[in-house]
Amino acid sequence: MLDNGTYLYEKMIQDSWRLGSGHSALSVYSIGRSVLGRELILLRCGCGPRHIGINAAFHANEWITSALLMRFVAELAEEYKREGGESEGLMREFCQTTTLWAVPMVNPDGAELVQRGLDSVHPLWRDKLLAWNEGRNDFSAWKANIRGVDLNDQFPAYWEEECKRRGVAGPSPRDYPGPFPLSEPEAVSMERLTESLRFDAVVALHTQGREIYWNYRDYEPPHAEKLAEKLGYASGYKPIKLSGSDAGYKDWFISQYRKPGFTVEVGLGENPLPAETFDGLYTELKPLLLEAMLL
Template sequence: MTFSYVTQHNDTWFRIARRYGVSTSALFCCNPRLREHAYIYPGQIIQIPLHPEAGYVIQAGDTLPDIAWRLQISPGCLTAANPGVDPLSPCVGQTIKLPAGDGAEIVDTKREYGYVELMEDIRCLRTKYPFLQVKTIGQSVLGRDIPAIRLGSGPKRMHFNGSFHANEWITTLLLMKFIEQYAHAYDHRQLLRGRNVTELFAQTSLWVVPLVNPDGVELVHTGAVPDPVQHKQLVRWNHGSLDFTGWKANIRGVDLNDQFPAYWEEEKQRRAADGPGPRDYTGAHALSEPEARAMADFTSEHDFDMVIAFHTQGQEIYWNYRDMEPPASESIAKRFAKASRYRAIKLHASDAGYKDWFILQFRRPGFTVEAGIGVNPLPLSQFRSAYDDVIGLMLEALVI
């Protein structure tokens, strides 16, 4: 048996399946005509198979994260299975649905990852690990918050970021899984890949911006919003294609990693993009986009000692910029290469990137890490191998 569901804004096959505790394959079986459609648009009617989940009656003092922890259910899945229920103040006596237990990990690395998943996981992580500090560093073009997460309180100031490019959204998942494992190891006084996390917390303040480009990442996952003006404009910028899985830019068609005041004019000439599109357009001027301005302001405010921007793909580490990098940068890159099995590369003929601007502005070590190998977007099947490589690099950065 099935029931009808009218799709909403931001829905995807993965998100609907998770919300109702069914598999995507079960959804496709019930909706064979839609199986080949990459995107779901608001207002479509789809059929969802009935799934008899177990129930739980809310007791005084319960929260959904607490229940999830006790019952070994993902907090994200429990929250998604109970839309409309306040995760921190559910009504006593209310019966909630319990999706199948899948362990107590919050960040699910087996499904596509976008802004919706990010914000849900941040909320759950803050509940589970109250020592995490979260702040908003700015908003995207469409008004989505850009969150930053702090781990540790030491004097050494470090920064990681991901998803400057929309189709590189797996970098957000890499960073969020690292945050979860790092916080768990600290909370339980455990080693993480042989590193003493308690000592790292005392030595280093790590700020992570997991998702710099929220509008672009959502465009990759959900397709163009079916607003007549925006939809037509985005499809035109995408060379007439309705497939946005290869889109790198923000929602205004600007490549955010070509936005920084580090020989921006030369990068504009090199790219030779005449207007907005899925990639390579540098914008009307440096820092024209709110996401890039937020990153520049955030970086200047915190005066970081070192930054690493995570991209995909190539299994390479870029460490230089126009010979302005400090002498230690090359040796640090070689340490990263040893920890990750990636190659340290001296890059030429590239300007206006976040790493480039950081080196130019502060004359401190800045790096771009190209995780994974193949083509963008990297498939989720590569997550485990990419994570095994970059977690060593991340931890190495914290001890330098």
């Protein structure tokens, strides 16, 4: 899935359209564009009445989650297509009872910046980005989108509280919630998609910590903790009741719909997680994602 230790936007686009053309159970859509005009891709796999939303790479230096989610979607579609074998009945059951909606790269501009540096952006942006990055040419720690806004601090769920907590007044590599909620096109696209599809549950893939955050200010449904325990049992990750965090996608989803929402922190280490850990990360994540299909 990775290409020379990277997973660039162009590779994700190629993989998406290849999957869409080769599998009857999978469709590809565009849900909007990033600040720099890159299409935000949505993959649909299955046709069941239960609708699960899974997204990846809200944060630029967590781009490896895009490749992890794409591998899961590819395997799901391929095993559904394959005739015979023990997996067929299980995968067909998943795809007939659940529709998976996957957004593999919420923050394509940021993911490109982390992996390719300033070569990935128009010259008009380079001076701004260098200033926001305190003059450093190394963008490997960058979490934000290309305008220096943390996309997972962008949602109208106690956004003002998150601004006070973060204390970041302007564009930055991380932790700037933006000038107002949903100021960024990537966040708007995710909000509109969610409003349209009204998922039964959502999972947001991040790195790192091997933890599962399942609550938000007591808005979560009563069975959310039990569901988190199931995800934890499948993966070995630890369910955590989190406090002191607002304005995230999962937070907004829970508060808006009172349905289960989960942030999954994949793996351990320092972001960006090394490409050589990809296979191990996928081995522990895949059972969690299969369990999520049953939420």
